[in-house]
Each structure stands twice: as C-alpha cells, then as structure tokens.
Amino acid sequence: MSDVLVKCCGCDTPVDPHRAVCPGCGHCLCCGRKRARPEILQCVSCQTAYCKCCGRCPRCLSLRYSEITEPCECGHPDRPEVIQQLIDQWSVDRPLTRWERFWKR
Numbered sequence: 164m165s166d167v168l169v170k171c172c173g174c175d176t177p178v179d180p181h182r183a184v185c186p187g188c189g190h191c192l193c194c195g196r197k198r199a200r201p202e203i204l205q206c207v208s209c210q211t212a213y214c215k216c217c218g219r220c221p222r223c224l225s226l227r228y229s230e231i232t233e234p235c236e237c238g239h240p241d242r243p244e245v246i247q248q249l250i251d252q253w254s255v256d257r258p259l260t261r262w263e264r265f266w267k268r
C-alpha cells in the first residue's frame with residue numbers, strides 16, 4: 164500500500180488506488196464499472212450512515228465497500244501497471260514542480 168491518493172473519475176473522491184472499488188460511488192477505479200450491488204448506506208460495523216460524498220463512516224471511520232476485494236473484470240486492482248497509470252493521471256498530491264516548491268518556501 165502507498166499513501167498516494169487518486170481522484171475517482173466518477174465522483175472526485177480521493178481514494179487509495181489499490182482499492183478495487185471507490186467508497187464514494189461504488190464504481191471500479193479503473194474502468195468505472197459499477198461493482199457495489201446493492202448499494203450499502205449504513206456502516207456494517209456500527210450502523211451509522213456513511214458520508215454521502217466520500218463513503219466514510221463518521222463514527223468508526225471505516226470505508227464503504229471495503230469488503231469488495233476481488234478484482235474487477237478489467238483486472239483492477241491486481242495489475243501494478245494500471246495502478247501506476249492511475250497515479251500518474253489522477254494523483255491528488257502529485258509531487259510539486261520546481262516553481263511550486265520555490266514559491267512555497
């Protein structure tokens with residue numbers, strides 16, 4: 164696991180690219196196929212309603228759809244090169260450019 168987050172193409176939620184399913188919208192991070200069926204609205208461990216935008220439980224901070232781990236038909240998240248591609252394209256905290264680093268000093 165890395166701590167790089169990528170933006171989900173479906174709902175703009177920052178997600179760990181190693182997750183099979185976006186906790187916000189339940190779609191595959193790579194091809195956008197809907198994986199979560201039926202949609203889960205309450206936390207499985209404490210029955211609190213998940214946040215509607217990012218899918219995190221406000222009480223125990225667990226993420227929606229964590230139980231979906233088997234890879235999608237497109238192979239995600241089992242292919243490192245696809246994960247790298249997601250990181251290159253959609254990384255939320257890409258490294259700063261030289262000028263950004265200069266101005267933030």
Ligand SMILES: [Zn+2]
Nearest residue numbers: 171174185188
């Ligand atoms: Zn999403």
Ligand SMILES: [Zn+2]
Nearest residue numbers: 191194235237
């Ligand atoms: Zn997929």
Ligand SMILES: [Zn+2]
Nearest residue numbers: 214216217218
């Ligand atoms: Zn949220």
Ligand SMILES: [Zn+2]
Nearest residue numbers: 206209220223
């Ligand atoms: Zn919870």
